[in-house]
Amino acid sequence: xxxxxxxxxxxxxxxxxxxxxxxxxxxxxxxxxxxxxxxxxxxxxxxxxxxxxxxxxxxxxxxxxxxxxxxxxxxxxxxxxxxxxxxxxxxxxxxxxxxxxxxxxxxxxxxxxxxxxxxxxxxxxxxxxxxxxxxxxxxxxxxxxxxxxxxxxxxxxxxxxxxxxxxxxxxxxxxxxxxxxxxxxxxxxxxxxxxxxxxxxxxxxxxxxxxxxxxxxxxxxxxxxxxxxxxxxxxxxxxxxxxxxxxxxxxxxxxxxxxxxxxxxxxxxxxxxxxxxxxxxxxxxxxxxxxxxxxxxxxxxxxxxx
Amino acid sequence: xxxxxxxxxxxxxxxxxxxxxxxxxxxxxxxxxxxxxxxxxxxxxxxxxx
Numbered sequence: 001x002x003x004x005x006x007x008x009x010x011x012x013x014x015x016x017x018x019x020x021x022x023x024x025x026x027x028x029x030x031x032x033x034x035x036x037x038x039x040x041x042x043x044x045x046x047x048x049x050x051x052x053x054x055x056x057x058x059x060x061x062x063x064x065x066x067x068x069x070x071x072x073x074x075x076x077x078x079x080x081x082x083x084x085x086x087x088x089x090x091x092x093x094x095x096x097x098x099x100x101x102x103x104x105x106x107x108x109x110x111x112x113x114x115x116x117x118x119x120x121x122x123x124x125x126x127x128x129x130x131x132x133x134x135x136x137x138x139x140x141x142x143x144x145x146x147x148x149x150x151x152x153x154x155x156x157x158x159x160x161x162x163x164x165x166x167x168x169x170x171x172x173x174x175x176x177x178x179x180x181x182x183x184x185x186x187x188x189x190x191x192x193x194x195x196x197x198x199x200x201x202x203x204x205x206x207x208x209x210x211x212x213x214x215x216x217x218x219x220x221x222x223x224x225x226x227x228x229x230x231x232x233x234x235x236x237x238x239x240x241x242x243x244x245x246x247x248x249x250x251x252x253x254x255x256x257x258x259x260x261x262x263x264x265x266x267x268x269x270x271x272x273x274x275x276x277x278x279x280x281x282x283x284x285x286x287x288x289x290x291x292x293x294x295x296x297x298x299x300x301x302x303x304x305x306x
Numbered sequence: 307x308x309x310x311x312x313x314x315x316x317x318x319x320x321x322x323x324x325x326x327x328x329x330x331x332x333x334x335x336x337x338x339x340x341x342x343x344x345x346x347x348x349x350x351x352x353x354x355x356x
Binding site: 013014016017020048050051054057113117 | 313317318321323338339341342346
């Protein structure tokens with residue numbers, strides 16, 4: 001740890017099971033499981049239901065483990081930000097050492113389980129996901145560059161590739177496309193959050209884009225990424241990964257995304273700007289969820305009819 | 307968890323629940339590996355020279 005840790009020895013009693021579950025960032029985990037599931041269902045071929053379940057569990061645990069390692073490393077700044085101050089380590093429920101061992105054991109365990117029981121392409125990709133999130137994003141980029149979430153976003157984009165690899169044992173253009181959609185979705189998603197949480201990041205010295213380059217530049221970049229994301233979201237329909245429903249959904253949702261990003265771009269700073277940014281942040285979550293849900297629905301429907 | 311002053315009853319209860327959770331997780335892993343082995347071997351269990 002780089003800074004003097006105060007959170008370490010103020011433990012208030014024994015940690016509960018729930019405290020350890022909270023270390024795994026359950027809400028992030030649920031999105032990871034969902035996108036991984038979409039990767040598995042859209043992949044050609046089949047996987048025994050038990051092995052499919054094991055793959056999903058391993059991916060979920062691996063994601064949770066990287067969350068715990070992130071909280072271990074970032075405990076000093078988490079303690080000073082409103083959004084994260086209630087996490088188990090800043091609250092003094094879990095010590096740094098406990099979080100570190102928890103994260104390491106689950107990381108190694110999830111990768112080995114996925115590798116041994118399903119296949120090693122998926123296992124290696126899961127290891128890469130965890131390593132990317134912990135070493136590249138958390139340790140290296142987060143506190144150094146405003147490009148932190150652009151590059152670090154790759155970690156969040158890997159899960160559908162892991163799911164796809166669990167079924168096919170390989171990487172292909174379709175799974176890379178799913179990766180790219182999440183990859184280009186991450187910057188506008190996080191920057192819209194950072195726009196109205198800017199003060200927090202500034203105080204703890206995390207160089208988020210609004211802190212370093214200002215709100216105007218952030219809004220410009222949000223719009224730029226939205227303009228890249230919207231057409232990219234339609235591509236699955238063009239290469240046969242998505243069907244007609246997906247085509248319509250991706251066009252409509254993409255247009256709404258760009259529209260909202262444009263609203264953010266035009267908004268003034270202050271209350272009004274915060275409100276529009278929050279709206280985009282919420283919509284961006286719905287956007288990704290709906291795109292993947294439609295893809296999932298189409299593939300499930302096709303399989304049921306076959 | 308070293309040099310903890312005194313464990314309250316609540317502390318003991320949480321520690322116990324944690325131990326149970328770990329035990330369940332390990333048992334779950336055993337079942338998982340057993341079942342996965344059966345699935346992966348499938349009919350090949352019988353496929354050997356006599």
